[in-house]
Amino acid sequence: MIGRLNHIAIAVPDLTAAAAKYRDQLGAETGSPQILPDHGVTVVFIDVGNTKIELLEPLGADSPIAAFLAKNPVGGMHHICFEVPDIDAAIVKLRQDGARVLGDGKPRIGAHGRPVIFLHPKDFDGTLIELEEMGE
Ligand code: CO
Numbered sequence: 538m539i540g541r542l543n544h545i546a547i548a549v550p551d552l553t554a555a556a557a558k559y560r561d562q563l564g565a566e567t568g569s570p571q572i573l574p575d576h577g578v579t580v581v582f583i584d585v586g587n588t589k590i591e592l593l594e595p596l597g598a599d600s601p602i603a604a605f606l607a608k609n610p611v612g613g614m615h616h617i618c619f620e621v622p623d624i625d626a627a628i629v630k631l632r633q634d635g636a637r638v639l640g641d642g643k644p645r646i647g648a649h650g651r652p653v654i655f656l657h658p659k660d661f662d663g664t665l666i667e668l669e670e671m672g673e
Contacts, residue, residue: 547615
């Protein structure tokens with residue numbers, strides 16, 4: 538069902554400092570910060586060729602990554618995102634298999650303008666998994 542690894546998201550306490558490390562120490566092509574109020578984050582995308590790294594900094598008081606950073610103050614890997622051809626079909630199959638879809642269980646539009654869902658980390662070995670619909 539899953540296809541390519543679309544991105545790995547890393548929550549960071551200081552986006553400017555984190556992006557500078559990737560650019561200056563690791564020599565990566567880093568994008569400009571993008572403010573995503575609907576998602577409660579500011580993000581820097583880093584294209585590493587076979588996938589992307591997304592550095593996430595909390596935006597606003599009810600940012601979805603605020604609790605994660607409270608537990609992991611130096612930052613840490615937050616989620617991994619796989620591409621799927623049909624997100625509704627993926628939801629049906631995962632539910633049948635007993636996996637929990639977070640939120641109201643329906644896809645919402647993610648940071649790239651495509652439908653996404655998140656799966657409960659306790660159902661996937663402690664890893665928060667995002668599925669993003671990329672079409673057939
Ligand atoms: Co993501």
